[in-house]
Amino acid sequence: MAALIAGVIVVSAPVVAPATVPNVAAAGLTVTAISAGYDHTCALLSNGTIRCWGANSNGQLGDGLSGHHACYTGDCSAVPVQVSGISTAIAVAAGYRHSCAVLADHTARCWGVNFAPTPVAVSGVTSAVSITAGTPQDCVITTTTDVECWSGTSTGVGAIGTKATAISAGESHTCAVTPDSAIVCWGDNSLGGLGNNTQSTSSSPVTAQGISSGVAVGTGNWHTCAALADHSVMCWGGNGYGQLGVPVATVRSLVPIAQSDGGAITDAVAIASGESHSCALLTGGGIKCWGWNGWWQLSGSGASTSSPVTVAGISTATAITAGVSHTCALLSTGIVACWGSNSLGQGGDPTYYDNWTPHLVGGLGSTPPTASITALPAWKASTAIAVSWGAAAGSNAVDTYTVRYRRAAWNGTFGAYVAWKGPVTAKSAAFTGLAGSTYCFSAQATDTEKIASAWTSETCTAVPLDDRGLARTSTWTAKAGSAYFAGTYVTATVKGARLTRTGVWAKQIALVVTTCKGCGSLGVYWNGVLVKTVSLASATTVNKKLVTVASWPIAKTGTLVLKVSTSAKKVIVDGVVISRS
16 A cells, blocks of 8 residues: 555445446556555556546645535545546556656656646656555655655655565555565554564664565555565564454564464455555465454455455456555456555445446546636736637546636736636636736546546736826826726827836836827836837827737846837837736
């Protein structure tokens, strides 16, 4: 398991027969890796994207819509949603209400609690090849087999002092298989989960006693299990539900012990540990589980047991993962089956009923829709912005859209994204902007299986700062008129009359002016340097005319001055466009 917590109380819904959801492996996409966390699950797809399902209370599903997934128990989704901004992942890990991934460039991203609802880079990780996510810490194995870990945030990465070929972080401790097939562990050792015959917590790796041929390791809440080269299984730590594979009369074991109850497993190739249960992947593709069965995470409706239980209907598994109270397997067909707790959708069943037999998870192989958004003009002589969007369908019909924006004032930087529309079925809406602001919009489409597209690239437009936002010399006269931007304008006929705005932060500048027969000219100055002289003379009168005056590769700060450069000729100014895009 990636992360576990004790004392979880989940209300179980009635038992129903497992159902297969359509489009399990459509369009040639398959699942290549899976990871179960506290109460959610994530899958890595063959195209480098990641989809997650289950609880989303802290944004652990990674699509940026924390608080927007509706299910009867709160914020969750039984249908997989696509993690935003990831298309080159090579590894995935689900942890305690957060998730992490390694990208093809060997950097790491995490999202959820302590991070953000969308992936953020983990500072300092540059050579990762695999990853695990736990409650106290997350860890990667690097290209040189070193282990690097961090706790709770995207900073503070440090070497842990061991090398590893496999690693698993649990609720209170972490264990790794070393290159020489030993197993080392560190963290809480209250019930002997480190396996070194003590109950002393250790922040540095200690060796689990008696193991010299480990090939895989799984950490649970307070216990650990390992698969060995001879395909046997050994476990250590707490045994309240028989999760060590021995009768519960053995309350705990401080050192690794062999399974002894109900027939020892002799064909294990991989191992996974949940909160208080464990499962082994067998050489023939089957799975056996033992320990706590309160939510049918062993499969079947029987009681908790220390004897391995064969998971019915699974014979082609290639990988196994365990959450707090649910278990999932990756099948050779590239699809995922889950069983156990499903009250938050972590089992991938949209009924939100718990499953005592494996349920095939839908929506993992579907091609997502491709969202689009209509390009906006660079600027408008109005506060009204008409925004429209759409999408091309992928494997399924487009269902809803979500639109977001970010804003920069004339004297500031862009703020964070603000959710504007969504989920909606409409494809257009009117937006009212603030004077002197730049707005950038992007859209996302979601299909009928709740698979989300990538966010579109931004389209931006700027709303002018009206004339009242400019300091003026006494030779300007302020007037009102419905034909002008914001209903006001200033006019002057005296050469040298100035309009000034200090503290401007702009990438592009335009004027909102009136052109007319006999109108004069304006000089536009940036930090005291003339950048353009604008003639306002024209054969006909045009109000709210937009005239580009300056554009730079990057945003600049400075003072903007408009100076009348003619005498006895009317000059009318409505406002100034100060664009950050």
